[in-house]
Amino acid sequence: KISSERLYQSLMDLAKIGATSKGGNCRLALTPLDGQGRDLVTAWMREAGMTITVDQVGNIFARRAGKDNELPPIMTGSHIDTQPTGGKFDGCFGVLAGLEVVRTLNDHDIETNAPIEVVIWTNEEGTRFVPVMMGSGAFVGKFKLEDILNTTDKDGKRVGDELKAIGYDGKAPVGGRAVGAYFEAHIEQGPILEHENKVIGVVTGSLGLRWYDVTVTGMEMHAGPTPMPIRQDALYAATFIMQDVIQNALDHAPHGRGTVGSATVHPSSRNVIPGKVTFTVDIRHENADQLRAMHERLLATCSSIEKSHNVTVRVEEVSYFPPTPFDPTMVNAVREAAKSSDLSYMDIVTGAGHDAVYMASVTPTAMIFVPCKDGVSHNEIEDAKPEDLAAGAQVLYEAMLPRAML
Amino acid sequence: KISSERLYQSLMDLAKIGATSKGGNCRLALTPLDGQGRDLVTAWMREAGMTITVDQVGNIFARRAGKDNELPPIMTGSHIDTQPTGGKFDGCFGVLAGLEVVRTLNDHDIETNAPIEVVIWTNEEGTRFVPVMMGSGAFVGKFKLEDILNTTDKDGKRVGDELKAIGYDGKAPVGGRAVGAYFEAHIEQGPILEHENKVIGVVTGSLGLRWYDVTVTGMEMHAGPTPMPIRQDALYAATFIMQDVIQNALDHAPHGRGTVGSATVHPSSRNVIPGKVTFTVDIRHENADQLRAMHERLLATCSSIEKSHNVTVRVEEVSYFPPTPFDPTMVNAVREAAKSSDLSYMDIVTGAGHDAVYMASVTPTAMIFVPCKDGVSHNEIEDAKPEDLAAGAQVLYEAMLPRAML
Ligand SMILES: NC(=O)NCCC(=O)O
Numbered sequence: 001k002i003s004s005e006r007l008y009q010s011l012m013d014l015a016k017i018g019a020t021s022k023g024g025n026c027r028l029a030l031t032p033l034d035g036q037g038r039d040l041v042t043a044w045m046r047e048a049g050m051t052i053t054v055d056q057v058g059n060i061f062a063r064r065a066g067k068d069n070e071l072p073p074i075m076t077g078s079h080i081d082t083q084p085t086g087g088k089f090d091g092c093f094g095v096l097a098g099l100e101v102v103r104t105l106n107d108h109d110i111e112t113n114a115p116i117e118v119v120i121w122t123n124e125e126g127t128r129f130v131p132v133m134m135g136s137g138a139f140v141g142k143f144k145l146e147d148i149l150n151t152t153d154k155d156g157k158r159v160g161d162e163l164k165a166i167g168y169d170g171k172a173p174v175g176g177r178a179v180g181a182y183f184e185a186h187i188e189q190g191p192i193l194e195h196e197n198k199v200i201g202v203v204t205g206s207l208g209l210r211w212y213d214v215t216v217t218g219m220e221m222h223a224g225p226t227p228m229p230i231r232q233d234a235l236y237a238a239t240f241i242m243q244d245v246i247q248n249a250l251d252h253a254p255h256g257r258g259t260v261g262s263a264t265v266h267p268s269s270r271n272v273i274p275g276k277v278t279f280t281v282d283i284r285h286e287n288a289d290q291l292r293a294m295h296e297r298l299l300a301t302c303s304s305i306e307k308s309h310n311v312t313v314r315v316e317e318v319s320y321f322p323p324t325p326f327d328p329t330m331v332n333a334v335r336e337a338a339k340s341s342d343l344s345y346m347d348i349v350t351g352a353g354h355d356a357v358y359m360a361s362v363t364p365t366a367m368i369f370v371p372c373k374d375g376v377s378h379n380e381i382e383d384a385k386p387e388d389l390a391a392g393a394q395v396l397y398e399a400m401l402p403r404a405m406l
Numbered sequence: 407k408i409s410s411e412r413l414y415q416s417l418m419d420l421a422k423i424g425a426t427s428k429g430g431n432c433r434l435a436l437t438p439l440d441g442q443g444r445d446l447v448t449a450w451m452r453e454a455g456m457t458i459t460v461d462q463v464g465n466i467f468a469r470r471a472g473k474d475n476e477l478p479p480i481m482t483g484s485h486i487d488t489q490p491t492g493g494k495f496d497g498c499f500g501v502l503a504g505l506e507v508v509r510t511l512n513d514h515d516i517e518t519n520a521p522i523e524v525v526i527w528t529n530e531e532g533t534r535f536v537p538v539m540m541g542s543g544a545f546v547g548k549f550k551l552e553d554i555l556n557t558t559d560k561d562g563k564r565v566g567d568e569l570k571a572i573g574y575d576g577k578a579p580v581g582g583r584a585v586g587a588y589f590e591a592h593i594e595q596g597p598i599l600e601h602e603n604k605v606i607g608v609v610t611g612s613l614g615l616r617w618y619d620v621t622v623t624g625m626e627m628h629a630g631p632t633p634m635p636i637r638q639d640a641l642y643a644a645t646f647i648m649q650d651v652i653q654n655a656l657d658h659a660p661h662g663r664g665t666v667g668s669a670t671v672h673p674s675s676r677n678v679i680p681g682k683v684t685f686t687v688d689i690r691h692e693n694a695d696q697l698r699a700m701h702e703r704l705l706a707t708c709s710s711i712e713k714s715h716n717v718t719v720r721v722e723e724v725s726y727f728p729p730t731p732f733d734p735t736m737v738n739a740v741r742e743a744a745k746s747s748d749l750s751y752m753d754i755v756t757g758a759g760h761d762a763v764y765m766a767s768v769t770p771t772a773m774i775f776v777p778c779k780d781g782v783s784h785n786e787i788e789d790a791k792p793e794d795l796a797a798g799a800q801v802l803y804e805a806m807l808p809r810a811m812l
C-alpha cells in the first residue's frame with residue numbers, strides 16, 4: 001500500500017515554492033521558481049535511488065532500474081509548472097504519485113522486470129509559452145526542437161535561454177526511444193466525479209482542443225466628438241466574436257467548450273475608441289467532426305463581424321490536438337485496479353489536455369482521475385482530499401506494477 | 407495679422423518631444439517628456455517677455471502685463487499633455503495660438519489695458535491620472551488640492567511626486583483669483599467642420615460627460631473540464647455590459663456617446679475562465695436629462711447582468727461634468743471675429759471635454775474650433791492644415807483684443 005501521508009506531505013512541501021496569498025501556486029514554466037521546484041523533486045527522486053536524465057527541452061526522466069534494462073520503461077508522471085493563479089495539485093499530483101509508487105516499491109524491495117520512469121514534462125500549462133503540452137509534444141515528435149527553443153513569452157524571452165538560466169538545458173535527445181506504457185494520475189479539474197460521488201475516474205480519452213489568437217483592428221478616434229455611426233470600434237466588434245465563442249460551445253452541448261481567457265485593448269485610454277483588440281480563443285470537443293464545425297463557425301463569425309463592423313479580423317491558430325481515445329487494454333487495467341482496490345469508479349472523458357494525450361500517439365496510455373473540490377481548478381483555491389489522492393496513487397501502483405512485471 | 411509660419415513652426419518644434427513612429431505624440435501628463443515640453447514652451451514665453459507662475463497643481467500661467475495690472479487678466483490656453491497614441495495638435499494648438507497672439511501684440515508694440523495670460527493646464531487628457539481636466543478643475547475649485555496631489559497612476563505614482571520630479575510643483579495657490587474672460591482655441595476632434603466645409607467652429611457649449619470604472623467578478627476555473635452551464639465567466643458577462651454602453655448611446659442619438667476605451671482581464675491565461683474583468687465607461691450627452699437617463703440605464707444593465715450571469719458587478723463613477731453652455735456674449739464675439747476676418751463659420755457643440763468647460767463656471771468663456779483631417783483625433787495620424795490653424799489663431803486674436811482693451 002502506498003503512503004497517504006508521505007504523498008500529501010510531498011505535495012505540501014512542493015507547494016511552498018511559489019505559494020500565493022490565497023493558498024495557491026504561481027510557478028510559471030521555466031521561471032526561477034519552476035527551477036526551484038525541479039531541484040526539490042529531483043532531489044527526492046535521487047534519494048529514492050533514481051537516475052536523472054534531462055533532455056534538450058528540459059523534460060526530466062527519473063529512472064528506477066529493472067531486472068532487464070533493455071526493456072522499454074513503464075512511464076508515469078505529469079508536470080509541475082502552474083497557472084499564474086494556479087493550485088497545488090494540477091500536475092504535481094501526477095509527478096508525486098509516480099514518486100510515491102517508486103517509494104512504495106523501495107519499501108517492499110520489489111524489483112520490477114522493466115525499468116520504471118517518472119517524468120516531469122516541461123511547460124504543460126501553455127500559459128507562459130505556447131503551445132500547451134510543449135515537452136510531451138516535443139517528445140513524441142509533434143514539435144521541432146529548434147521551434148521549441150525559439151518560442152518566446154510575451155516579454156520576448158526564449159525557451160532556450162530560460163532553460164539555461166534555471167540549469168535544465170539538458171543534453172539528452174528529445175524522444176526517439178521506445179516507451180512500454182504511459183500512465184498519468186491527475187485531479188479531474190471538473191465537477192463530475194464529485195457530483196457522481198466516485199473516487200476514481202477511469203479516463204477513456206480526451207476532448208480535442210484548438211487554440212487561436214484573434215486580432216481585431218479598427219480605428220482609434222476620440223470618444224467624445226466622434227459620432228457613433230462612423231466609428232470603427234475594435235472592442236465593440238470583438239465582443240460579438242467573444243460572445244459567439246461561448247454560444248458556439250453551447251450549440252455543441254454537452255461536450256463543446258469555448259473560452260476567451262485573455263484580451264488586450266490598445267491603446268487602452270478611457271477616451272479613445274479602441275483601435276486594436278487581441279484575444280485568445282480556446283475551443284474543445286470530444287468529436288472530431290463537431291470540433292471542425294466549431295472551427296468553421298469561428299472563422300465564419302470573424303469574417304461576418306469584419307464586414308458588419310468595418311474592422312479587420314485576423315485569426316491565427318496556435319495549438320491543436322485532436323480528440324484522443326486512450327488504449328482500451330490500458331483503460332481496462334485502470335478500471336480493474338480501481339475495482340480490486342474496492343474504490344468507487346466511473347468512466348470519464350477529460351476536458352483538460354494532458355501530456356498523456358501526446359503520449360497516446362507513441363505508446364499504450366491511460367489516465368487516472370481523482371475528484372477536486374467543487375470541480376475548481378486553475379484557481380488558487382483548487383483543493384483535493386488526501387484520501388482521494390492516496391486512492392489515485394494506489395490505483396496507479398496497481399495498474400503499473402503488472403505492466404512492469406511483464 | 408498673426409504669423410501662420412511661426413505658429414506652425416512652434417507646433418512642429420514642440421511635437422519633436424515625445425514624437426512617435428507614426429507621426430504622433432506620446433507625452434503623458436507629468437512624465438519627463440511632459441516636463442521637457444513645459445520647459446520648451448515656457449522658454450518661448452519668457453522670450454516673448456512674459457512672466458511665469460506655476461501653481462501647486464502644476465498649472466503654468468504666462469503673463470503679459472497690461473496698462474492696468476489690477477484688472478483681472480484676459481486668459482487663453484489649453485494643455486500640452488497627450489494621449490498614449492496622440493497627435494500633434496490636440497491641446498498644443500490652444501497654447502501656441504495663445505503664444506502667437508502675444509507674439510503678434512509684441513510685433514506691433516500693442517499694450518493692452520488688462521494683462522493677458524496664456525495658461526498650460528495640467529493633465530487635461532485624464533489618461534494617466536483621473537479625473538480628466540484635472541488642472542482647470544482644481545483651479546475653479548472642483549477638486550481639493552490634497553486629493554489631486556494624492557491621485558495615483560496605474561503604477562501607484564502620485565501626482566505630487568511626479569510634479570516634483572519634473573520641477574513643476576509650483577508655489578502659487580490654486581485658483582481663488584478673478585479672471586476677466588477665458589478663450590480656448592482647439593482642433594474640433596470630430597468630422598463636422600470638414601464635412602460642412604467651414605473653417606471656424608463657433609463653440610456654443612459642451613456635451614456633459616460621466617466616466618466609470620466597472621469591475622465584473624466571476625470565478626476562475628479551467629477552460630476545458632468546466633461544463634458551460636456552471637461557469638461564472640467574468641468576461642462573457644462583461645461583453646453584454648460593453649455592448650449596452652454602445653447601444654445606450656445609439657438609443658440617445660444623435661448627441662449620445664458611449665465608449666469602452668480600456669479593459670483588463672484577470673488572470674489572463676488562455677485556459678482559465680476569466681475571474682475578473684475591469685473596464686472603463688465613457689458616456690456623454692448634450693442634454694442633462696438624457697445624460698442622467700443614460701447613467702440610470704448603465705446601472706440597470708449592470709445589475710441585470712449581475713443576476714443573469716451569476717457574477718458581481720461594481721460600478722464606480724470617477725469623472726463628471728454636466729452639459730455646459732458657453733457665455734452668449736463671448737460666443738458672439740467669436741462669431742463676429744470670424745465674420746470680420748472673412749472666414750466661413752458655423753455653430754458647433756464640442757463632444758470633447760476641454761479646460762474651457764471648467765473655466766465657464768468662474769468666468770465668461772468661449773471656444774474656437776478649426777477642422778482636423780477626417781475628424782480624426784486621439785490618434786497619431788491626427789492632422790490639421792496650417793491655414794486653418796492660422797485662421798483659428800487670428801480669430802482668437804480678434805476676439806481677445808477688444809476684451810483686453812476694455
Ligand atoms: N491539465 C491542464 O490543466 N492542462 C492544461 C492544458 C489545457 O488547457 O487543457
Ligand SMILES: NC(=O)NCCC(=O)O
Nearest residue numbers: 224271530531538758759
Ligand atoms: N480635448 C480632449 O481631448 N479632451 C480630453 C477629455 C475628453 O475626453 O473629452
